[in-house]
Amino acid sequence: MSEPSPSPKRPGRLLRLGAAFVVLLAVAGYLVVQYVTGASGSGCKVVAGDGADRTYEFTPEQAVNAATISAVGTARGLPERAVTIALGTAMQESALRNLDHGDRDSLGLFQQRPSQGWGTEQQIMDPVYSANEFYEHLEKVPDYTELPLTEAAQLVQRSGFPTAYAKHEPDAQLLADAFTGRSAATLTCAGRPDTTQPQGQARAAGPDAVRSALVRDFGQLEQTGAEVSADGQGTPSPSPTGVTTETSGRTVTVPVTPDTNEASGSTAEERGWQVAHWAVANASALRIENVSFAGRQWTAGTSDEPWTTVDAGDDTSRDAVRIVTAR
Structure with a gap:
């Protein structure tokens, strides 16, 4: 009587190798995404200027937009509080990204709507224009510097989620301290020149x-x-x-x-x-x-x-x- 053939093992091994390859591809894809979006050491970070253990990390794209929002505010001669409110609003509305989409016809950093008189689509997609529009409306809010960030932002934005801005106030203040120059040497970025x-x-x-x-x-x-x-x-x-x-x-x-x-x-x-x-x-x-x-x-x-x-x-x-x- 011939001996029984050993159980076939090759298909199972191939399946395991195939699964491992798929995992490796997924990891490689994740690393590529992190590289492109500015994460994993290629992004930016703000630390507290008072030595407190507070930091905020964001991508180069978000850093550019935050810098623009802040520069427009300081160019208008507005106080740091105005910049803080604007940054917190953009954090909630777009996560500091210049979005070409949103709820209904909302666009840009502040999700402003052409149908509501904020400007044309092309204008709103210009970060400098949209920031100026936000500040212009904010300046019409009586005593806005004395208001909690979420109240001041809501009086400009008229959002369906009026308290949503509050959670961004600490981070917005951290960014405003850096970009208005109140805190020295507190922003660092990888500055990789080939970033998308x-x-x-x-x-x-x-x-x-x-x-x-x-x-x-x-x-x-x-x-x-x-x-x-x-x-x-x-x-x-x-x-x-x-x-x-x-x-x-x-x-x-x-x-x-x-x-x-x-x-x-x-x-x-x-x-x-x-x-x-x-x-x-x-x-x-x-x-x-x-x-x-x-x-x-x-x-x-x-x-x-x-x-x-x-x-x-x-x-x-x-x-x-x-x-x-x-x-």
Whole structure:
């Protein structure tokens, strides 16, 4: 009598190998998504300036939008409280993303509706326009700076969930402290130059792109010194009044002065940190390599590292922000 054949094992082994391969593919796909969206070390983080154990982590896309919302508010001469309310509102409405969809015809960072008179679809999808519209309506709310964030936001938004904004107040305050310059050296980003551009906000790289983005978010800038041309040669560029930018090679220098507006009342150092944190938030989109101000420096690729102290002899000062772009 012949011996019985051994039980077939190959199909089961193949099934296990196939299942393991599927798992590996899923993990690889997850890592790719994390890389693209800015998570897993490629994103941004804000820490509390008072040493408290509070942090807020977000993607480069969200950081760009938060920086824009804040810059528009400070450019309007509004107090930090207005910026906090705007950031908390956008956190609830869009998670700080410039959405091209929403409930009914709601769009953009604040989910504003063209049918309700907030502007055209194209206008609302412009973060600077939508932020200005929000602030314009907020300024009409009596004593809005004295109201809880959720009440002030609701009086502007008329949401079906009037208390939903409240949960975002602590994080919105943390971001506002950084982007209005009240907290120094508290925002870091990986600044990876190959990060996918935020939806609707793809930007070119280089010093010209940095200056254009500064104008876009902060308003009119004065450009003195030399413009950078294609051959690297500079030509003088007189400009209107406002904040000054100077360009030398890959470096954009933004001298800072105190804000004379009584509502915002920013000091020169706070104004400098407004620009410095804005530049860090835009590092991936604009291919910014490092930012220095007030004896501190941030360098791309160090999202988990704090701003470093630079030697007194290095090219940095307390009266100008220096932004160095990639080659």
